[in-house]
Amino acid sequence: MEIATFAGGCFWHMQTVFSKIPGVISTIVGYSGGHIHNPTYEQVRTGTTGHAESVQIVFNPHIVTYAKLLEIFFSN
Numbered sequence: 377m378e379i380a381t382f383a384g385g386c387f388w389h390m391q392t393v394f395s396k397i398p399g400v401i402s403t404i405v406g407y408s409g410g411h412i413h414n415p416t417y418e419q420v421r422t423g424t425t426g427h428a429e430s431v432q433i434v435f436n437p438h439i440v441t442y443a444k445l446l447e448i449f450f451s452n
Contacts, residue, residue: 377400377435382449383408383428390431393452399439404432 382390385436387405395403407420411430420427 377434379432379434379443380442380445381408381432382445383430384449385429385452387429387431390449390452392424393448394431394433394445395430397435397445397448399436399438401434403434406430406432411421 384390390403391403392406394400395432407415407427408430410420410425412419412425415425415427421431435442435445443447
C-alpha cells in the first residue's frame with residue numbers, strides 16, 4: 377500500500393471522487409499547512425490560518441497508480 381495526500385478545494389468533494397476509484401483502500405480528510413494547531417472548519421474557512429483542505433488516500437499501486445490519482449486530482 378502507498379499513501380498520497382492532495383490539498384486544494386473542498387475536501388468532501390475530493391474524498392467523494394477518490395473513494396470511488398478502484399484500488400483506493402481508504403481516505404481521510406483534514407487540513408494541511410497553516411499556523412494554528414487543530415483549527416476548526418470555521419477558522420480555516422476564513423482564509424487566515426494558512427491551511428488547505430486535504431485528503432489523504434491509501435491506495436494499492438498495483439491497481440491504481442499515483443500518476444492516475446494525480447490525473448484525477450487535476451481533472452476535478
